[in-house]
Amino acid sequence: MKRFIGFIKKEFYHIFRDKRSLFILFGMPIAQILLFGFAVTNEINNVKVAIYDKANDVESLKLIQNISASQYFEIDKMIYDSSEIESIFKQGQVKAVLVFESDFAQKLTKENIANIQIITDATEPNTATTIINYIGAILQKYQAGLNKTIQMPYQIKAETRMLYNPELKSVFMFVPGVMTIILMLVSAMMTSISITREKEIGTMEILLVSPLKPSQVILGKVFPYIFLSIINAVVILLLGFFIFGMPMQGGFLLLGLESILFIVSALALGILISTISETQQTAMMISLMGLLLPVILLSGFIFPIASMPKALQIFSNIIPATWYIIILKGIMLKGVGIAILWKETLILFGMTLFFIVLSIKKYKIRLE
Amino acid sequence: MNNNKSISVQNLTKKFGNFTAVNAISFEVEKGEIFGFLGANGAGKTTAMKMLIGISKPTSGEAKVAGFDVYKDTEKIKKNIGYMSQKFALYDDLTVRENARFYGGIYGLSKKQIKKKTNEFITELGIADIADNLVGSLPLGWKQKLAFSVSLIHEPKVVFLDEPTGGVDPITRRQFWEMIYKQADNGTTIFVTTHYMDEAEYCDRVSIMVEGKIEALDTPENLRKQYGVDSMNAVFLKLARG
Known part of the structure; x- marks a missing residue:
């Protein structure tokens, strides 16, 4: 035990004396969560729109007022000729142009139908779609206000409710995702690099010749990262709560246990990578390409799994992160417990066990 | 086996599939002897050494190191040997003292013992002023001498040096080599591989491995006489070229 503590002490020297690993360990989680929370977002705020009001009557002015009153839009300028539309988009400031047809109010009251054209800059397709949805919502509300007095027969009104994340805050999606990435990065990449480092500088041989058992060497190498991963998870959660108001519906205990399970699976992957790579660079490349990229692209963190091609859907099922993200969202947003999440937990547990057995086997072969 | 034999090897063999890396080698090393283990690259030196230090299982044959069997007692062997590899093997981002503390610690030495041994080699090498510097900041020659000192911290009975002077x-x-002599005089057995033939002359006895077999084993003087040449270099070339 005393030997083991000495070993861990040495690992912490390595970590705290290397600026790069310090940055990855502590700078990265904070940078990522802030980046995803503030910068990378699907929400729109104060989007600049231009108005081409051919009608310039009571109703069109009321509508324009409604739009500019919302926090989502800001009227950038009024234009008076259709030729201006093209040039305005080319300048890039304005994301949408609203064109009211002439005699807007008259058509609306007399013919019961009036047209508005919404032109958006689809070089950013996501933003464009969101803008259309938001403007559509404003128009509908306005319409509803007009129709209050008139009773329309046979009307189907679709009322949508967004459960668990009613404001569609993207940060609620990103916090579990970033947590998954960081735990993967710290546990798998950092461990694989730190083990291959010992191989590269020749100290691994010395350690294997020493009375330490190979299992002690590996445990000593991974233990500090378990500890640091847990600290990171806590930091990310705290940032999520206090800066972004991330809800925490479920139990902390379950969240903690599931996180440790995921950390262990990532560590096993890290050990596995270190057995197949001879240099730190190789270990890093394999970790980035083989672990981080799939976690970002295929785990459902950014792109919904349901909209992936079948082959990729199958592939996403064999990524531990996919299941961990489901579990995290379940606990944090829906507040469900193990009674609902037992299947995902079992899958994650099975994967972890598989990786541990595989890495022990690989490690033994290397020793022969 | 008598107690004066630090290492005794009988028909030790290691096969990788069809390839025989070490082919039934036999030799004995006396206590306090400096034993040179020579051979061209790929002759099987490293493989043989790995079996002796307990990180590779022999395919067949017998071997005892410091009185312990390489099949059954690898744990005991590990406690009683020191090892320094051709790659430099202290941690660059730890200071001299921290390195000593770490290695002493994994051999189960007490803090007091570690401190005593560390101060001993620090005074001996005359490096009191850099004992708290990071090892990475020291010149290679120093590192090598330090690595040797650290590999002796648990007072091993046998020290294995795998091309310890590469690149210095x-x-x-x-x-x-003066450090090696001093250690051997204290009764430590030194098992050393090297590429430098002038270093072979410093050894008490040398063995020369060619294609997995020990082709020659004697004192440098006898080997020179036997092959009718005036240097170990010439002996080596004669053997290695067949």
Whole structure:
């Protein structure tokens, strides 16, 4: 035990004396969560729109007022000729142009139908779609206000409710995702690099010749990262709560246990990578390409799994992160417990066990 | 086996599939002897050494190191040997003292013992002023001498040195060998592989491995006489070229 503590002490020297690993360990989680929370977002705020009001009557002015009153839009300028539309988009400031047809109010009251054209800059397709949805919502509300007095027969009104994340805050999606990435990065990449480092500088041989058992060497190498991963998870959660108001519906205990399970699976992957790579660079490349990229692209963190091609859907099922993200969202947003999440937990547990057995086997072969 | 034999090897063999890396080698090393283990690259030196230090299982044959069997007692062997590899093997981002503390610690030494041994080699090498510097900031020659000192921290009975002087200048090599002599005089058995034939002359006895077999084993003087040449270099070339 005393030997083991000495070993861990040495690992912490390595970590705290290397600026790069310090940055990855502590700078990265904070940078990522802030980046995803503030910068990378699907929400729109104060989007600049231009108005081409051919009608310039009571109703069109009321509508324009409604739009500019919302926090989502800001009227950038009024234009008076259709030729201006093209040039305005080319300048890039304005994301949408609203064109009211002439005699807007008259058509609306007399013919019961009036047209508005919404032109958006689809070089950013996501933003464009969101803008259309938001403007559509404003128009509908306005319409509803007009129709209050008139009773329309046979009307189907679709009322949508967004459960668990009613404001569609993207940060609620990103916090579990970033947590998954960081735990993967710290546990798998950092461990694989730190083990291959010992191989590269020749100290691994010395350690294997020493009375330490190979299992002690590996445990000593991974233990500090378990500890640091847990600290990171806590930091990310705290940032999520206090800066972004991330809800925490479920139990902390379950969240903690599931996180440790995921950390262990990532560590096993890290050990596995270190057995197949001879240099730190190789270990890093394999970790980035083989672990981080799939976690970002295929785990459902950014792109919904349901909209992936079948082959990729199958592939996403064999990524531990996919299941961990489901579990995290379940606990944090829906507040469900193990009674609902037992299947995902079992899958994650099975994967972890598989990786541990595989890495022990690989490690033994290397020793022969 | 009598107690004066630090290492005794009988028909030790290691096969990788169809390839026989080490082919039934036999030799004995006396206590306090400096035993040179020579051979061209790929002759099987490293493989043989790995079996002796307990990190590779022999395919067949017998071997005892410091009185312990390489099949059954690898744990005991590990406690009683020191090892320094051709790659430099202290941690660059730890200070000299921290390195000593770490290695002493994994051999189960007490803090007091570690401190005592560390101060001993620090005074001996005259490096009190850099004992708290990071090892990475020291010149290679120093690192090599330090690595040797650290590999002796648990007072092993046998020390295995795998090309310990690779890449260092002649003066440092000379000093390094003085350290080896001193250690051997204290009764430590030294098992050393090297590429430098002038270093082979410093050994009490040398063995030369060619294609997995020991082709020659004697004192440097006898080997020179036997092959009718005036240097170990010439002996080596004659053997290695067949």
